[in-house]
Amino acid sequence: MAMERANLLNMAKLSIKGLIESALSFGRTLDSDYPPLQQFFVVMEHCLKHGLKVKKSFLGYNKSLWGPLEMVEKLCPEAGEIAASVRDLPGLKTPLGRARAWLRLALMQKKLADYLRLLITRKDILSEFYENSAVMLEEEGAVIVGLLVGLNVIDANLCVKGEDLDTQVGVIDFSMYLKNDIDDYRSEERNGQIAAILDQKNYVEELNRQLNSTVQVLQGRVESLEKSNSKLIEELAIAKNNIIKLQEENHQLRTENSVILMKTQQRLEIAEGDLNCELDTYKQSRQGLDEMYNEARRQLKEECQLRQDVENELVVQVSMKQEMEMAMKLLEKDIHEKQDTLIGLRHQLDEVKAINVEMYQKMQSSDDNMGQKNDMIARLEEKTNQITATMKQLEQRLQDAERERAGAEDGVRKFKQDFTNKADSLQKQIAQREKQMMQLETDLKIERDWRQTLQNDLERERETIAQLTAEAQQINGLKKEFHRLQDENTQLKGICEEQEQVLEELGCKLSEYGGQIWLKDKDATHCKLCEKEFSISRRKHHCRNCGEIFCNACSDNELPLPASPKPVRVCDTCHALLLQRCSSNAT
Known part of the structure; x- marks a missing residue:
C-alpha cells in the first residue's frame, strides 16, 4: 500500500505539472478532448479509488467514488450546486459516472482543491469509505490536494452532457511521461536533481529574507501597537480622572445650590415675619413698609436669578459629562480595532509557521537524496575494488605464460645443439613446440586484449568516481548550507515564539481590559x-x-x-x- 501511495503521488505530480505547462503554452483554456486533461482525470480517479472499501449491494460487490464526494455537500454548502447538477444530468446512470462529472464541474468552478481539502480534514467521515492505509487518509493525500491548488490558473471548458462518462476506461497512459533515450534521461534526471536542489536553496534563501523582513515589520507593528495601547490607557485614565472631578464638582454645586435655596427660604420667612410685625405695629408709616417690601422683592429676584445661574451651570456640566462618555465609547472602539489587528498579526504568524513546516519537509527530501548518492558511491567503490582484483589475477597469469614461453625456447635451443643427427624426430618435436608457441601467442594476445578492455573500463569507472566525488563535494557543501539554513530556521522559530508570547501577553491584557480572560x-x-x-x-x-x-x-x-x-x-x-x-x- 505504501508503494502504491508513492506511485500515485508521483503520477499526480507528473500529470499536474504537464497539465499546467501545456495550459500555459496553449493560452490556459483547455477542452475535454485534450489528452493531458483526460489523463489528469484518470489519475485523480485512481487516487480517489485507492483503498476504497468494498460494499455489498443488491447486484453484488462494488466500489463507488460517489459516496465520499457526495459528503462534500454537507461539509460545504457551496458544493450543493454541483451535486444537484450532477444528479439532474440525464445521461448518467452509474455512481462512477456521477463522480467523474463531479470532478469535471469542480475543476471548471476552480474549487476542486478546496472541496478535497475539506474532505480530507474529516477523517471520521472518510474512515467509513476508505481503509486505514488509503491515499486519502495518509500524508500523500494532503500533498496531492496541495498540488491541485496550482490548477486554479487553468480555465477548463468542458461539456459534461455530451460525454459518455459511465463507460469510459480509466487506464493511465504512461507513454506521455516516459523518455526514449535512457542515458539522456539519467543525465537529465541528475542535472534536474542538482538544479532542483539549487532552486530549493535559492528559494529557501529568498524565503528566509522575506521572513526576516516580515518579522521586522511585525516587530515594528507590535511596538507601535504597544505605544498606542499605552497612550490609550493613559488617555483613558486621564478621562476617568476628569469624569470623577466633574462628578465631584457637580455634587458640590448641588450641595451649594441646596444651601442657597434654604438660606433664601429662611430669609423670605424672616422677611415675611418682619413685614407682618411692621404691618401690625406701624400702620401709620405706610411708605416705609412699602420700601421694605420692595427691597424684599428685589432680594427675592436676586436669589431667583442666582438659582437660575446655578441651574444653567449644572446643565453645562451635564453636557460635558455626556461628551466624556462619548469619548470613552470612541476609545473602546479604537481598542477593539487594535484587537482585530492583533488577530490579523496572529494569522500572519500561523502562515509563517506553515512555511517553516514546508521548508523542513524539503530539507528532509534533500537529506534522502544525499543518502542515495552516498549509497551509489559505496557501490561504485566496491565495483572498482573487484576490477582491481581481477586485473591482478590477469597480470599473474600473463607472467606465468611468459615464463613457459622462455622455458620452451631454451628447450628448443638445447634440442638443436644436442640432437643435430636426429632431424626427423627433432622436426616433429619442433613442430609440436611451434604449435604450442602459436597457442601461447594467441592466448597472450587474448589476455592483452582483455587487459586493455579492463584498463578502459577502469578508466571509465575512475572518471565516474571522480564525477561522483565532485557531486559528493557539492552535496557536502549543500549539506553545510542546509545546516546553516536549519540554524537560521531555529533562530526564526525562536523569534516567532517570542513574538507569539508577546502577542499572547497583549491578548491577555486586552482580554483583562475587556472583562474576559483568554486561555494561553x-x-x-x-x-x-x-x-x-x-x-x-x-x-x-x-x-x-x-x-x-x-x-x-x-x-x-x-x-x-x-x-x-x-x-x-x-x-x-x-x-x-x-x-x-x-x-x-x-x-
Missing part, C-alpha cells in the same frame, strides 16, 4: 468542545466571548458582541447562548 495557547492541547488533539492541520482558535481555545470546526461562527460592534469568532456553545439570549430579548 500552551495550556490547551485538545479542543474544549470536541476534545480532538491540536496538530499542524487542526489549528487553535480563541473564542472572543468565553476566552477558551477550540478548533476551527467548533468555532467557525461569527457574531457581534457588546464589546465589539464588528462580528468576531465565537464557539458553538457561545453562539447558541447568544442567539438564545437575543431571541429572548427580542420577545
Whole structure:
C-alpha cells in the first residue's frame, strides 16, 4: 500500500505539472478532448479509488467514488450546486459516472482543491469509505490536494452532457511521461536533481529574507501597537480622572445650590415675619413698609436669578459629562480595532509557521537524496575494488605464460645443439613446440586484449568516481548550507515564539481590559468542545466571548458582541447562548 501511495503521488505530480505547462503554452483554456486533461482525470480517479472499501449491494460487490464526494455537500454548502447538477444530468446512470462529472464541474468552478481539502480534514467521515492505509487518509493525500491548488490558473471548458462518462476506461497512459533515450534521461534526471536542489536553496534563501523582513515589520507593528495601547490607557485614565472631578464638582454645586435655596427660604420667612410685625405695629408709616417690601422683592429676584445661574451651570456640566462618555465609547472602539489587528498579526504568524513546516519537509527530501548518492558511491567503490582484483589475477597469469614461453625456447635451443643427427624426430618435436608457441601467442594476445578492455573500463569507472566525488563535494557543501539554513530556521522559530508570547501577553491584557480572560495557547492541547488533539492541520482558535481555545470546526461562527460592534469568532456553545439570549430579548 505504501508503494502504491508513492506511485500515485508521483503520477499526480507528473500529470499536474504537464497539465499546467501545456495550459500555459496553449493560452490556459483547455477542452475535454485534450489528452493531458483526460489523463489528469484518470489519475485523480485512481487516487480517489485507492483503498476504497468494498460494499455489498443488491447486484453484488462494488466500489463507488460517489459516496465520499457526495459528503462534500454537507461539509460545504457551496458544493450543493454541483451535486444537484450532477444528479439532474440525464445521461448518467452509474455512481462512477456521477463522480467523474463531479470532478469535471469542480475543476471548471476552480474549487476542486478546496472541496478535497475539506474532505480530507474529516477523517471520521472518510474512515467509513476508505481503509486505514488509503491515499486519502495518509500524508500523500494532503500533498496531492496541495498540488491541485496550482490548477486554479487553468480555465477548463468542458461539456459534461455530451460525454459518455459511465463507460469510459480509466487506464493511465504512461507513454506521455516516459523518455526514449535512457542515458539522456539519467543525465537529465541528475542535472534536474542538482538544479532542483539549487532552486530549493535559492528559494529557501529568498524565503528566509522575506521572513526576516516580515518579522521586522511585525516587530515594528507590535511596538507601535504597544505605544498606542499605552497612550490609550493613559488617555483613558486621564478621562476617568476628569469624569470623577466633574462628578465631584457637580455634587458640590448641588450641595451649594441646596444651601442657597434654604438660606433664601429662611430669609423670605424672616422677611415675611418682619413685614407682618411692621404691618401690625406701624400702620401709620405706610411708605416705609412699602420700601421694605420692595427691597424684599428685589432680594427675592436676586436669589431667583442666582438659582437660575446655578441651574444653567449644572446643565453645562451635564453636557460635558455626556461628551466624556462619548469619548470613552470612541476609545473602546479604537481598542477593539487594535484587537482585530492583533488577530490579523496572529494569522500572519500561523502562515509563517506553515512555511517553516514546508521548508523542513524539503530539507528532509534533500537529506534522502544525499543518502542515495552516498549509497551509489559505496557501490561504485566496491565495483572498482573487484576490477582491481581481477586485473591482478590477469597480470599473474600473463607472467606465468611468459615464463613457459622462455622455458620452451631454451628447450628448443638445447634440442638443436644436442640432437643435430636426429632431424626427423627433432622436426616433429619442433613442430609440436611451434604449435604450442602459436597457442601461447594467441592466448597472450587474448589476455592483452582483455587487459586493455579492463584498463578502459577502469578508466571509465575512475572518471565516474571522480564525477561522483565532485557531486559528493557539492552535496557536502549543500549539506553545510542546509545546516546553516536549519540554524537560521531555529533562530526564526525562536523569534516567532517570542513574538507569539508577546502577542499572547497583549491578548491577555486586552482580554483583562475587556472583562474576559483568554486561555494561553500552551495550556490547551485538545479542543474544549470536541476534545480532538491540536496538530499542524487542526489549528487553535480563541473564542472572543468565553476566552477558551477550540478548533476551527467548533468555532467557525461569527457574531457581534457588546464589546465589539464588528462580528468576531465565537464557539458553538457561545453562539447558541447568544442567539438564545437575543431571541429572548427580542420577545
